[in-house]
Every structure is written in structure tokens, then in C-alpha cells.
Amino acid sequence: MGHRHSDPFRLSHPDLEKLNRGLDRRDFLKKTAMGFGAIALNGLLASHQAQGQSLEQQILDALPRIAPKAKRVVYLFMSGGPSQFETWDYKPELTKRMGQDLPDSIRKGQRLTGMSANQAILPVAASAYGFRQYGQSQTWVSDLLPYTAQVVDELCVIKSMFTEQINHDPAITFFQTGHQLPGRPSIGSWLSYGLGSENQNLPAFIVMVSKDASKDQPLYARLWGNGFLPSEHQGVQFRSSKDPVLFLSNPEGYDGKDRQEMLDYLKQLNQLQNESWGDPEVDARIAQYEMAFKMQTSVPEVMDVSDEPQEVFDLYGPNSRDKGSFAANCLLARKLLEKDVRFVQLYHQGWDHHDSLPKNIVNQCKQTDQATAALIMDLKRRGMLEDTLVIWGGEFGRTVYSQGKLSPTGYGRDHHPKCFSMWMAGAGVKAGTTFGQTDDFSYNIIKDPVHVHDFQATMLHLMGIDHEQLVYKYQGRRFRLTDVHGKLVKGILA
Amino acid sequence: MIDLLGHLHPFLVHFPIGILVIACVMIWAQSIRKVETQSSISALLLLGAIAAIMASISGFLLSNSGAYEKGDVLAHQWWGIGTTLCALGLYFFQAYQKIISLILFVALAITGHLGGELTYGSNYFFARKKTVSQSKELSLSTVDTIQQKIELDTAVEVLSTAGNFPFEQEVLPILKSHCFQCHSSKKQKGKLRLDTEAFIKKGGKEGPILLAGNPLKSHLYRYLILPEDDDLHMPPEGKKQLNERQMAIIKRWIEMGAPFSESMHALSLPSNAADSMHASDIQSHALDIKQPTMTLLPLESANHADILQAKSQGLSISPFANHPAGLSLNFVNVKHLDSKAWQATKKIQNNVLQIKLTKRQDIQVEELLNFKNLQQINLEQSNIQDGDLERLGQLPHLAQLNLYGTRISDQGIKAIVAMKALKVLYIWQSRLSQEGLQALKKARPDLSIVEGKFQFSPPDTNRLKAIK
Structure with a gap:
């Protein structure tokens, strides 16, 4: 290290003395x-x-230990609320009732959104797409998901999810943080806080947002925010642009050779500051600078897909070479998981089909179907599926009735919180099964309801954490991801 | 309502004691100082007798509430009744007033003492007063900090192998000295007894107190670590508290699955103890004790300090999914896999059941052989070679091997076939030939081999059109 200054010179700086x-x-x-x-x-x-x-x-470390089945999670968040009718919840009875008004005995006076509450009739709309049974599990899968259908024996499809929120932002916030109002830590932040980072050169929580999706509903960085947890636990967003992580690379004209030295001194300054103020955010800042420095080498390495063989790109589909697409992000997610990143979250927007659903959902499925299935198989052949949890799902479901005019192939669906479908695969999950059941209208749950908090509790359990034990004291209260709720969904555990 | 009257007993007993003692003192004072206070004495005696009757009734109701062993209450009960009769007698007949008042005084003292023993334990009166440091030991600590102390404390030598915990030598004395006072044949506060295996398993008013393997979900441990001023904290505020070592022992015992040794009956018990509980009762409250299966290695949890020590050397260590005491070791953060890195694992070697060495090109197989209990090794994309497999075969428990992307070729098949415990093998993108693979499958039909050959069949695009 030729350009290292002598320590006494730096430490006798008047500013430091004053600080002391x-x-x-x-x-x-x-x-x-x-x-x-x-x-x-x-x-x-x-x-x-x-x-x-x-x-x-x-x-x-003193937290009780549940043997963790999963070491990593990849959560494919289908933002906007994918319709369960055209994906996983097969309702053949609906074709007979096409166009009929939704019976009150089913709706039971449930409050609707302002978008469809004033409709004179709530016409039942059957799926415009067919379903077939796949795999040894004989799970019904929509024709729109021909690739996922081929890996269906790896999945545990939950048809009985329900939430309390009927609008996008509160519903996504609820899913990601356990509360409908912004300000609490995201799932990934909780896991980062609770389990730390396995790979010390990469953040424990990484987020990628598809660039190829229609941005009908916005996403906010606070969805992967740390809330009141120390800020080194916030999700780090990797972008598809030249700089995957903003402000990470050295500025132009700076060769970066004394970066390490500079950061060492900055750390000393921060520590002095910390000793006099005792603000935990100073600790967070120190940790973040250290991480950023490591990421200057680790991120370009992990984002580089040039050494991936053609066969891999073929597996993930035609979009997988298009940086920032969902398919490319899935491939990157696998690379990050290979590097033992704890929690990778992909967001894919554009599932909010209030109108022209049959037309729009085809494209959504095309963008995501093959890469999703490829991710599962790719993890499997590398021996990673057994300790990686894969999650697919949105923030709520959609209504059985058409929002707006119904024609055989043209209809829309409004938001529906009372039931929707998700799936989990991989570590600790019963593969090739279906859990829960909805009524013939997929309007109410008739068997094994799974609340968002139950889902969160189960996920933490699979990662080896008792959701009741992972708490953080803030403003005089001990907060949990699952608030004061959440029951383990034992039925989906292998 | 009747229960409530019973609960008034500790409150009511103070009245007869106070009033009757004053009456006695006045009787004696009257005889010495020759002052006429007979009317006041009579009034006090009447008042005292009424209070004594009420105390007796409430006491009787309390004894019926089930929290006390009948035999122990008996003495206190009859002395109480005697005291009451004595006070009544003194009120109605004034002959031998001085002698009877003396008897009354003594009776009051004895009744009070017997009552005290019921509440505070049999050797309460003569026992030495505990020191301040004993009782304040834990009062300031939060659950979290206590837990840390315990974790460090668990380092104490003690504790033998899985499922075989010296319950009688280690746990029982603690229960005896700290819990029996209120939870044994004498008294069953919260309907809980801790003096036999059956009672411990049955639990108390709120159900079972043990969830084997999970101390924090077991009330027996959980209540110990609550802050002392918490209503649920045990032993109650002011009673002798467990020290950290004792708490660590209880915790460890539960972690080990709360095993009882056979000779529990050797504990001297009142003969009626077993009768008061039906066998079916025990059945219905049977514990969800996870019996370790036969295949589980007898393994004791690694010392927490040793784990921390290894972690501080940059090793990633996490619990292993398939064994409660197992650890999973990942070298992802280790720059150079030299002897220093391996040295850091020395003290936890027996607990390491999984090692992950993905993409490492500097693996020395000899080092792996030190981890005798290894069940799973991730060697994907590493420098492992055919010749190394034979040595890996020396690991008797190796059940899962990830060799994808390695130079393993047909030369290694023999060694793989010889791995008796092996169940799962990943060999995608290795150099195994088709023939070699077939030979392996034939030799080891029980082995689940993940070849990784996977291709999607192209979708039927006709079906992607909406149904008309």
C-alpha cells in the first residue's frame, strides 16, 4: 500500500480532537x-x-432454534393482483353461469371497490382459457402457464390465500411488512436482521424490478425498506442499467486505489462519532460503507452472465438475454442464490387487469411463465431447490364477476381480497400438492384459509425462525412481522 | 363466589389475631393494675370470636379449593377451630380467665405458625434469611440479557448425550429446592405438581408445561426467565431464585427432549400421591415429546462459545435442518482454505453435518475426514477428483453428495457405489458417461440420482387462444 499516510497525522486532526x-x-x-x-x-x-x-x-443467536429447512428465499412478487381464474383456481362450473348476476348468497353483502360497486349487474365471467391436469399430482393449471405446468410436481399451490386489503398499495405493504400502513420493515429486512448475511460480500436482501412489465401500478422503494430496523437491513435494488447499484462505482477520474484507506479513516471518524453520540444509525452507516466497498467487486462479478452457457439462456427463454426483463432477473436471482444471498425478491408489475383481461393476461404470463419454471428446474439440478424456498404470488385476487361489460372474450376483473392463489416450492414445502379450496365462484374460501400473516409465519418457520420470537423494540413496543397474529400453516410443510 | 370467600382467608386471619391478642393483654393488665376494663374485654372477645369464626369458615373453603393437601391443612384447621372455641368460651365464662387467656394466646400463636408454614413452606420460620444478592440477582435483567448469560452458562461441562439427561442428579434437586414448596404433595398452586414424572408431564391449570426440545415454549422454563416483577415469574418475587447455572440446566434438559430417568419413583412420595391422579388423566395430557428416531446420531449441541469463535473467523454457521444439534458450515466467506480456516472448526467438528464448498478449487479431502458425522457435502463446481471419492467413502454417515460441474468421471463410480449411507447424488454436468451412469444406477438402485437433464417441451400454441 504505497499511498498510505501515517496514522498519527490523521488522528491528531483538530476536528477529531474537537469531536472527542x-x-x-x-x-x-x-x-x-x-x-x-x-x-x-x-x-x-x-x-x-x-x-x-x-x-x-x-x-x-440466543433465539430458539427451529431447524431451518430453507436457507434462501426467492420471492416472485406478481404485483397488481393476478387473477386466480386464469391461472390456478379452475372453476368449470362458471361457464354454465356465464353472464348471470353474482348471487347474493355468495357475495353476502361484501363491500366492493368504487370501481365496480355501482354496476347494475355483477355478471359472472368464466375463464377465457382452458385448464388441464399436469404431472403426477394431476394439478389443474391454466393453458396460459404451459411451462410452469411442466414443473407443477415441485409446487404447492395454495388456493385459499386471503388478505384484509382491497387496494394495491396497502395490500402490497401488508404482504411485505405485515401492516397496511407504510413504515414497518419488509420481510427481507426482517430476515436480514434475524439471520444476517451468509455471504459477507453481498447484502442479505436484494430486489429486482422487471423493466418489461407494464407499470400500471407503482412500486415504492419502501416496500423493501428496513422500517425501524437498522438501515443496513434494507433491501438493495439491483437495476438493469449500466450501474446495477446506484452510486456504487467509483466516480470518473478517480482510480480508486486509496478507497480502502479512505474508508478505514472514515470508519474511525464514524466510530468516534458513535462513541460520543451512541446513535445506532452510525453503526448502520459503518456497516453500509463496508458492504458497499465489498460490493464494488462482488456485484459486477455476480451480474456478469457472460459465462453462462447458451443452454441456460434457452432454458430461461427468449427474453433472458434482455437485461432487466423478468427472465433475465430470474437468471440473476439464481446467481445470487448460488452466492448464498438470503432473500431475493423480484417484482413483476402489470397484473392489474380491470379490463381486457383475456388479452392482457396472455402477455403477462408469456413474460413470466417460462423463466419461473426455468428457475425452479435450474435450482433443482444444482441441488439448491432443497434448501431454497421459491414463492410466487400477488397481493390479492380478482373478482368472479366482470368489471364493466362482459363479452365471451372481453371482460375485466376487480380486486378481490377474500381469496386468491399463490404457490410455494422447494425447501420444506410439500411438493406436488394443492392446499385449500374456494367455492364454485372462487369468491369465498371453504377449506383451510391462509391469512397473509399465516403465510409470513410459515415462511419464517421454514427459515428457522419462530415468528413470535423475532421481535424488535421500537417506540416502546415489541414489533413482529406478523404483528400479533399468524399461525403456522402445517398443511403445506413437508 | 365460594372460591372468593376462601381467598379472603389470608385477609381475615389478621383480625382474630390482633383483636384477641389485645383482649389477652388487657386481661393480664387488668389483673396486675387492678383497673376495671371487663366491659371492653368482653366486647373485644366477642368481636375476636366472630372474626375467628369467619376466618375459620373462609379457611375451610380455601382448603377445599384444591390448592392444598388435606393432611397438611388438618393441624392448622383444628388449632384454628380450637382457638375460636377458646375465644367464645372466654367470652361466655369469666372463670379461670387468666389461664384460659394464656391458652388462647398460645393457641393463636400455634395456629398462626401452622398457617404460615402452609403459605411459606415448612421450614419457613427457622430457615436462614436469604441474602440480598440472591434475591436481586436477576431482577434488573431483561429476558434477552438473561438469555445471553444462560447461553454462556450452558458452556458448563455437565450434560451427557442425547436423550439421556441426568434428570435425577441435575434437574430434580433444583425442583426440590425451588419448586416443591408450592408444587408438590404439600401444595399444588396452579394445580401443578412437580414431584413425579407423571405430574410434571401432566402440567398445571394451563395444560402441559413442557414442549420437549423447545425451552421457550415450555412454561417450566419460560416462567423462570420472565422479569422477576412479572406476575407469572417463577419462583414468585421474594422467594429463592434460581441461579444462572440452574436455569441453564433446566433449559438444557428441555432442549434434550426433557427425558426422565427410570428411577424417578425412588423419590420418596406420600403414598396417596399416585392415587390422586388417574392413569387416563395422564394419557390425555401426554406430552408431544419428539423421540429421537433411531437414525439420529447421538449428538450433543455444540458449545455456543465455540460456534461464536468459529464465526468470528469468517465461517458461516447455521443450524442443520435434519438434526437438532447439527450444524451447517459454509466457507463462502473464507478467502484461503488453509489450515487456519480448518483449525477454526476444530471444536465443533463433531456437530458439523453439512459442509458447503461450492466452486472452491483449494479443497483438501483429508480435512473433510475430520468431520466424522458429516451427512451432506456440497462440492459442486469444485476441484474434487475421482481419487478423492474413495477417501470420502470413509465418512460413515455421508447421505448426500453434490458433485455437479466437477471432474468426476467413470473412474469414481466404484467409490460412489461403496458409499453405503449415500442416498442422494447430484451429478449434472460432471464427466460421467452414459454407460457409467447406467452402471451406477444398476449397482445402486436405492440411490436417488439427480442428472439434471431437463428440457421444456414446447407449449401447444393453439391452446393459448381464448376459448370462443
Whole structure:
């Protein structure tokens, strides 16, 4: 390291001394107000520093252990609310009732959205696409998903999901954070906090958003936000542009050779700051700088697909060479999982089909079907499916009745929170099964309802965490991903 | 309602004691100082007698509530009734007033003492007072910090192999010294007894107190680590608390599946203990104890400090899915797989059941042989060679081997066939020939081989059109 300055020079800098010495009235009050806590904390810190483990880590290590079936999760979030009628929930009876008004005995006075509440009639719309049974499990799959149908024996299809939210943003926020209002940590952040990062050169929680989807409903970065958890646990978004992670590469004209040294000194400054202020966000900042530095080499490496053979691109489908497409993101997701990234989340928008559903959903399925199935098979042949959990699903379902005018091939469907379909595959999940059942209108659940919190609890369980134990104290309350709810869905566990 | 009257007993008993003692003192004072206070004495005696009757009734109701063993209450009950009669007698007959008042005083003291023993335990009065440090030991700590201390404490030597925990030597003495006072033949607070295996398994008013393998879901442990001022904390505030070692023992015992040794009956029990509980009762509250299956290795959890130590060397360590004490080791963060890296694993070697060495080109197979209990090795895309497989065959429990993308060729088949415990093999993109693969399949039909040959059949595009 030829360009290393001598330490005393840097450490005797007047700013640092001032930082060390300065303690005005306001500081004094702040520090003494922290009083007891700080003393106790110092004691604890002293004891764990000897162990080379953060206090947080030690507390987490002491959490009860459930044997984790899954080491990684890849969550394919189909944003907008895919219709269960054209994908997984086969309702042959509906063809006979095509165009009839939805019976009150089914709707039971349920409140509808403003988009269809004023319709004179709620005409039942059967799926415009056929279904067939596939695999040894003989699971019914829509003709729109010919590739996923070929891997259906790996899936556990849950037909009885339900949520409490009827509009996109609250529903997605509810799914991702366990609460309909923004501000709580996302699932991936909870997992990052609870389990840490297996690969110390990559973040534990990585997010990618398809660029090839229609952006009918927006996504916000807070959906992968850390909420009140320390900010190093927020999801890091990888983009398809030249810089996969914004502001990660060195600025032009800077050769980066003394980057390490610069960051070391910055860390010392931050630590001094930390000693005088005790703000946990300083710790987070230190961790983030360290991670960013490591990512300067690890990210370009993992994003580089040039050494993938043609056979892999063939598997993931024609779009897989198009950077930023869902297919390309699936391929990248596999690469990230191979690197032991804990939680990879892909978002694919465009499932919000209020009108012209039969036309629009074909394209959605085309964009996602093959790559999704390919991801599963690719994980399987590498021996990774047995400890990777794959999740596919949206934030809610869609109505059995048509929003707007119904014609045999032209109809739309409104939001429907009372039942929808998802699937899970891989680690710890009963492969080749279907769980739950809806009525003939796929309007109400008649067997084994699975609430969003139940889904979250089950997911954490598969990752080896008791959802009741993973808590974070904030504003005087111990918060959980599952709030005060959530039951383990034992029926889908292998 | 009747229960409530019973619960008033501890409150009511103070009245007869106070009032009758004053009456006695006044009787004696009157005889010494020759002052006439007979009317006041009579009034006090009447009041005291009424209070004594009420205390007796409430006491009787309390004894029927089931929280107390009948035999132990008996003495207190009859002394109480005697005291009441004595007070009544003193009120109605003034002959021998001084002597009877003395008897009344003694009777009051004895009744009170017997009552105290019921509440605070039999050796309560003569026992030494506990020190401040004992009782305050845990009061400031939160559950979390206690847990940490316990984790460190679990490092203590103790504890033998799986499913075979010295219950009698380690756990029972703790229960005896800290719990029996309220949860044994004498008393069954919360309908809970802890003095025999059957009772411990049955649990209390709220059901079972043990979930084998999960201390935090077992009330027996969970209540110990609650903050001392919590209503549910056990032993109750003010009673002798368990120290960290003792809590660690309980925790460990439950983690091991809460095994009882056969000789539990050797514990001296009142003869009626077994009678008071029906066999069916025990059945219906039977514990969900996860009996370790025969194939599970007898393995004790690794020392927490050793795990932390290895983690601090950059190793990724996580629990292994198929064994409660197993660990999974990942070298993803290790730059150079040198002897130093392997050295860091020395103390946890027996617990490591899975090792992941994906894409490593610097693997030395000899090092792997130190992990005697290995069940799963991920060697995908690594530098593993045919010659190494024979040595891997020395691992007796190796059940799963990932060799995809390696240079393994037909030369290695013999060694693979010889791996008796092997169940799953990944060999996609290895150099095995078709013939070799067939030979392997033939030699080991029980082996599940993932060849990874997979191609989608092109979809029938006609079906992608909407049904008219």
C-alpha cells in the first residue's frame, strides 16, 4: 500500500480532537439523559466485544432454534393482483353461469371497490382459457402457464390465500411488512436482521424490478425498506442499467486505489462519532460503507452472465438475454442464490387487469411463465431447490364477476381480497400438492384459509425462525412481522 | 363466589389475631393494675370470636379449593377451630380467665405458625434469611440479557448425550429446592405438581408445561426467565431464585427432549400421591415429546462459545435442518482454505453435518475426514477428483453428495457405489458417461440420482387462444 499516510497525522486532526473533547450543555443533557441505559449498554458491550460478536447478534443467536429447512428465499412478487381464474383456481362450473348476476348468497353483502360497486349487474365471467391436469399430482393449471405446468410436481399451490386489503398499495405493504400502513420493515429486512448475511460480500436482501412489465401500478422503494430496523437491513435494488447499484462505482477520474484507506479513516471518524453520540444509525452507516466497498467487486462479478452457457439462456427463454426483463432477473436471482444471498425478491408489475383481461393476461404470463419454471428446474439440478424456498404470488385476487361489460372474450376483473392463489416450492414445502379450496365462484374460501400473516409465519418457520420470537423494540413496543397474529400453516410443510 | 370467600382467608386471619391478642393483654393488665376494663374485654372477645369464626369458615373453603393437601391443612384447621372455641368460651365464662387467656394466646400463636408454614413452606420460620444478592440477582435483567448469560452458562461441562439427561442428579434437586414448596404433595398452586414424572408431564391449570426440545415454549422454563416483577415469574418475587447455572440446566434438559430417568419413583412420595391422579388423566395430557428416531446420531449441541469463535473467523454457521444439534458450515466467506480456516472448526467438528464448498478449487479431502458425522457435502463446481471419492467413502454417515460441474468421471463410480449411507447424488454436468451412469444406477438402485437433464417441451400454441 504505497499511498498510505501515517496514522498519527490523521488522528491528531483538530476536528477529531474537537469531536472527542466537545461536550456542551446540550450534549451533556443528552448524554446524562441516556444515563442508566448507557451504563448498562457499556457493560454489555464490554462483555460481548471480547467474543467478537455484536450484542444484536448475540441476542439473535440466543433465539430458539427451529431447524431451518430453507436457507434462501426467492420471492416472485406478481404485483397488481393476478387473477386466480386464469391461472390456478379452475372453476368449470362458471361457464354454465356465464353472464348471470353474482348471487347474493355468495357475495353476502361484501363491500366492493368504487370501481365496480355501482354496476347494475355483477355478471359472472368464466375463464377465457382452458385448464388441464399436469404431472403426477394431476394439478389443474391454466393453458396460459404451459411451462410452469411442466414443473407443477415441485409446487404447492395454495388456493385459499386471503388478505384484509382491497387496494394495491396497502395490500402490497401488508404482504411485505405485515401492516397496511407504510413504515414497518419488509420481510427481507426482517430476515436480514434475524439471520444476517451468509455471504459477507453481498447484502442479505436484494430486489429486482422487471423493466418489461407494464407499470400500471407503482412500486415504492419502501416496500423493501428496513422500517425501524437498522438501515443496513434494507433491501438493495439491483437495476438493469449500466450501474446495477446506484452510486456504487467509483466516480470518473478517480482510480480508486486509496478507497480502502479512505474508508478505514472514515470508519474511525464514524466510530468516534458513535462513541460520543451512541446513535445506532452510525453503526448502520459503518456497516453500509463496508458492504458497499465489498460490493464494488462482488456485484459486477455476480451480474456478469457472460459465462453462462447458451443452454441456460434457452432454458430461461427468449427474453433472458434482455437485461432487466423478468427472465433475465430470474437468471440473476439464481446467481445470487448460488452466492448464498438470503432473500431475493423480484417484482413483476402489470397484473392489474380491470379490463381486457383475456388479452392482457396472455402477455403477462408469456413474460413470466417460462423463466419461473426455468428457475425452479435450474435450482433443482444444482441441488439448491432443497434448501431454497421459491414463492410466487400477488397481493390479492380478482373478482368472479366482470368489471364493466362482459363479452365471451372481453371482460375485466376487480380486486378481490377474500381469496386468491399463490404457490410455494422447494425447501420444506410439500411438493406436488394443492392446499385449500374456494367455492364454485372462487369468491369465498371453504377449506383451510391462509391469512397473509399465516403465510409470513410459515415462511419464517421454514427459515428457522419462530415468528413470535423475532421481535424488535421500537417506540416502546415489541414489533413482529406478523404483528400479533399468524399461525403456522402445517398443511403445506413437508 | 365460594372460591372468593376462601381467598379472603389470608385477609381475615389478621383480625382474630390482633383483636384477641389485645383482649389477652388487657386481661393480664387488668389483673396486675387492678383497673376495671371487663366491659371492653368482653366486647373485644366477642368481636375476636366472630372474626375467628369467619376466618375459620373462609379457611375451610380455601382448603377445599384444591390448592392444598388435606393432611397438611388438618393441624392448622383444628388449632384454628380450637382457638375460636377458646375465644367464645372466654367470652361466655369469666372463670379461670387468666389461664384460659394464656391458652388462647398460645393457641393463636400455634395456629398462626401452622398457617404460615402452609403459605411459606415448612421450614419457613427457622430457615436462614436469604441474602440480598440472591434475591436481586436477576431482577434488573431483561429476558434477552438473561438469555445471553444462560447461553454462556450452558458452556458448563455437565450434560451427557442425547436423550439421556441426568434428570435425577441435575434437574430434580433444583425442583426440590425451588419448586416443591408450592408444587408438590404439600401444595399444588396452579394445580401443578412437580414431584413425579407423571405430574410434571401432566402440567398445571394451563395444560402441559413442557414442549420437549423447545425451552421457550415450555412454561417450566419460560416462567423462570420472565422479569422477576412479572406476575407469572417463577419462583414468585421474594422467594429463592434460581441461579444462572440452574436455569441453564433446566433449559438444557428441555432442549434434550426433557427425558426422565427410570428411577424417578425412588423419590420418596406420600403414598396417596399416585392415587390422586388417574392413569387416563395422564394419557390425555401426554406430552408431544419428539423421540429421537433411531437414525439420529447421538449428538450433543455444540458449545455456543465455540460456534461464536468459529464465526468470528469468517465461517458461516447455521443450524442443520435434519438434526437438532447439527450444524451447517459454509466457507463462502473464507478467502484461503488453509489450515487456519480448518483449525477454526476444530471444536465443533463433531456437530458439523453439512459442509458447503461450492466452486472452491483449494479443497483438501483429508480435512473433510475430520468431520466424522458429516451427512451432506456440497462440492459442486469444485476441484474434487475421482481419487478423492474413495477417501470420502470413509465418512460413515455421508447421505448426500453434490458433485455437479466437477471432474468426476467413470473412474469414481466404484467409490460412489461403496458409499453405503449415500442416498442422494447430484451429478449434472460432471464427466460421467452414459454407460457409467447406467452402471451406477444398476449397482445402486436405492440411490436417488439427480442428472439434471431437463428440457421444456414446447407449449401447444393453439391452446393459448381464448376459448370462443
